[in-house]
Amino acid sequence: MKVSFGGATAESAYVHVRSLLVPAILNHSVRVWLLADHLARREGIDALEREALAVACLFHDLGTTHQHDGPQRFEVEGADAASVFLSRHRWSAPLIKAVWEAIALHTSPGIAERMGSLPRLVRVGVRADFGATELIGTDVGDPLASALALFPRLNIESVLGEAVVAQALRRPEKAPSSSWPGGMLAAHLANPGHLGVNPAF
Structure with missing residues (x-):
């Protein structure tokens, strides 16, 4: 197809x-x-x-x-x-x-x-x-x-979340606190050892 x-x-x-x-x-x-x-x-x-x-x-x-x-x-x-x-x-x-x-x-x-x-x-x-x-x-x-x-x-939730967070860790200005990337970054920083899908996804 x-x-x-x-x-x-x-x-x-x-x-x-x-x-x-x-x-x-x-x-x-x-x-x-x-x-x-x-x-x-x-x-x-x-x-x-x-x-x-x-x-x-x-x-x-x-x-x-x-x-x-x-x-x-x-x-x-x-x-x-x-x-x-x-x-x-x-x-x-x-x-x-x-x-x-x-x-x-x-x-x-x-x-x-x-x-x-x-x-x-x-x-x-x-x-x-x-x-x-x-x-x-x-x-x-x-x-x-x-x-x-x-x-x-292909585990898109994890792959996409990790890509967004990785960018935000390098450049925090990409993740304003009121935005979806900002929520993803905040959840990652609150749970740095978390495995799998970001809790804020």
Whole structure:
């Protein structure tokens, strides 16, 4: 079964992030897209916005990579990377802005859901992949389940949490106290010998 991301730019985005992300985070990013796109199709979102959704999902954790470990929160680093990528592909400024917001806000509950289709769908896709499957509904048929099975979880909760904390330990400014990375860092510092999934995940 071949997964198609819906356009040349999104296919190029997959090739790009595949060269940078560790397997667990790459698979998670694709699963987030599969779940978010399932909703997008059900809601009748047009092809161009669905391709933008694919790019946003694929880039949403790119800020965890060594190549994008800048001074900002990992969400913002990933959003900036997507903006540069889409600018090179000559996408329009409004669509680039929407992708940026979707990535930058994906760990911001109560905000992402009110900032338009892309931020809402990326946020829902992330939450659904981490267990909130009720957000997707009950019509998850075999094609979606089969596609998700192509991208195993590979301990994503531990891998992603450790990546975020490792960056925050090197650069505490990446983890403001009120943010999701800040909560992850605080939980790690409170339980330095804890093994497994970060308690704040």
